[in-house]
Amino acid sequence: MAPSAEFGANHPSNLKTTLHLSQQAPDTFRQLGKPLVQLSTFNQQGSDDFDTLEKLFFSCIQSADDESALLCLEHLTNRFGSSNEKVMALRGLYDEATAENQARLERCLNNYDDILSRNPVNLPILKRRASVLRSLSRPSDAISCVVQLLDAVPTDVEAWCELAELYHSQGMSPQAIFSLEEALLIVPHAWTVHARLGEISYIFARSLEGEAMSRSLSLSIRHFCRSVELCDDYLRGFYGLALATTPSLVTRIPETSRDGLKKKETIERLHSTALRKLQETLSTQYSRKPHLREYEENELSVVKELLGQSSK
Secondary structure (H helix, E strand, O other), X not given: OXXXXXXOOOOOOOHHHHHHHHOOHHHHHHHHOOOHHHHHHOOOOOHHHXXXXXXXXXXXXXXXXXXXXXXXXXXXXXXXXOOOHHHHXXXXXXXXXXXXXXXXXXXXXXXXXXXXXXXXXXXXXXXXXXXXHHHOOOHHHHHHHHHHHHHHOOOOXXXXXXXXXXXXXXXXXXXXXXXXXXXXXXOOOOHHHHHHHHHHHHHHHOOOOHHHHHHHHHHHHHHHHHHHHHOOOOHHHHHHHHHHOOHHHXXXXXXXXXXXXXXXXXXXXXXXXXXXXHHHHHHHHHOOOHHHOOOOHHHHHHHHHHHHHHOO
């Protein structure tokens, strides 16, 4: 049963990258070339050892190579000890990933509760506990768990983003927006966070009317613009900007309620620019062989569909 591995895991988001990394497992283990008990002499850099094997572990978990993931975990345990908080969290993640049913996930949760009873501020375990609660469809408990984590470490960007996703899953858009704004106070140049804030604000705007819609849509446009300003070829940012500036959406707002939006000409220019950039990206990607493309086919298909609708 796949866990929600994104929380507490610096894993690659691109599936091709993940598969490529996981395929490196045999070579990595051959390079180690030593019994596990001798691993302490391997590359005396310590944290470098951990980062390399941790990334490999995440990739193996994502590609369902449980055997290689377990080898990574054994190497890390022997190198850094079973009481290392990160190693404990990785062990928990492995148990979640190999859990065959809900009862096994409940057992993982009980194990986390036992660890936290001895050390309530074991942050990696708190993150894993929140992920299990989310997998068990207990979002309220997961929210409480992440809030507890943020009480201990209010500068944890990953936790703020996870909290935003939990709130969003419950239809609590204002709370999700607030959480992402808190994350941006810590990492103001994170274009992915700006884009996610744009997306949630856009979704929220579509459920509103009048001035409230204008404010939320203005917020969405502003953050999509910031995301592509920070990363000028960010497909997700331009896609969101094209949606948020769709003429049929903007015209739903009464003239008297448009104070939060840019002038009509500016909105139209942003929309045209976003469509042009999406078309350029599409042309560039399809000019390459499939294995050399930066985006998956499903991502390109969604862009193609949006461009087709806009040309009508």
